[in-house]
Each structure stands twice: as structure tokens, then as C-alpha cells.
Amino acid sequence: MSNQDHKFFDLFMLVIGILVGITIIIFFLARYMASETQDRHIVEGAIYQQQIADRIKPVGSVALPGDQAGQNEKAAAKAAAAAPVAATLSGLEVFNTACAACHGPGIAGAPKVGDAAAWADRIATGMDKLKEHAVTGFQGKTGFMPPKGGRADLSDDEIHSAVEYMVSESQ
């Protein structure tokens, strides 16, 4: 190797060495900064704290009569459980899920929704009678209307609103 090459090589290695050194310094600097900021940010975060509280909370709690904390918990549990059941369906929703199978196409003697002629006489008997027949079932001249259309899980109110929807569409 010529003298020139030696000089270049030494300088080159020096520069590489310095760059490697800077890289290592930046690496540890970043690690240090992260431990000061990001780790603490996570540990002090509301979600992490909540998770810890959930993991270390007692398995059960004793609710004494008149104990407000116990009552609150019970009320909260009740509300959480009751919410989905309390959701009542609209007339159109009930019709689509429970009545449309027969009353949509007009199957097995069921008066077709939208067919004013088929409904006129029924509407003339009064809304209360129609609602009653829809809830309790009805054997008429054209066929058999099962109680609540076979959907015993639906409330009377839901059936009533379905009847109102069907009648309003068939006048």
C-alpha cells in the first residue's frame, strides 16, 4: 500500500469510528429519554391504573342491608343486565321480524299488508279488537292467526305497535 492509501485508510477508519460512537450515544440517549417519559406515561395512564385496580380488587364483596356501596353495585349490575331487554322494537321492526312472513305476501289466509280491501272489514271492528286478536291469537274465516304471530318473546306493546303499523299501511 502506498503512503497515500495508508493516510486515507486511517482517516476513513477514524470517521467510521466517530460515526459508530455517535450512533451508540444516540441509542442510549433515546433509551434514557424513553424511560423517563414513555414508560412513565404508560404506567401512570388511566387505563393501566384501571387494569391494576381490576387485577388486585377483592374477589367478592359483602353487601349488608342498608349498605349504600353494596346497593349501588347491585343497582349498577341490574341496570347493565336490564338494558338490552328494555329495548323495545318499533312497529316496523316487529312487523319485519315476526309478521312479514305471513302478512307480507298474504300467506295462509293472512290479510296482506297494503291490501286495503282485505283490511277494511277488520279495521271496521276497531283497533282494540285487532290488537287483542294479534296478542291472543285468532281463528277467523280465512285462517288462523297464531298468538303474537308465534313470537311469545315479544311484549304486548310491541305487538300493538306492529298492528298499528300494519293498519296504517293498509288503509
Ligand code: HEC
Ligand atoms: C303464521 C302466519 C302469521 C303470522 C306469523 C302472523 N299472522 Fe297475523 N294473521 C294470520 C292469519 C292467517 C290471519 C287471518 C285470520 C282470519 O281472519 O281468518 C291473521 C290476522 C291478523 C290480524 C287481523 C285480526 C282480525 O281481527 O281480523 C292482525 C291484526 C294480525 N294478524 C296481526 C299480526 C301481527 C301483529 C303479527 C306479528 C307479530 C302477525 N299477525 C303474524 C297469520 C299470521
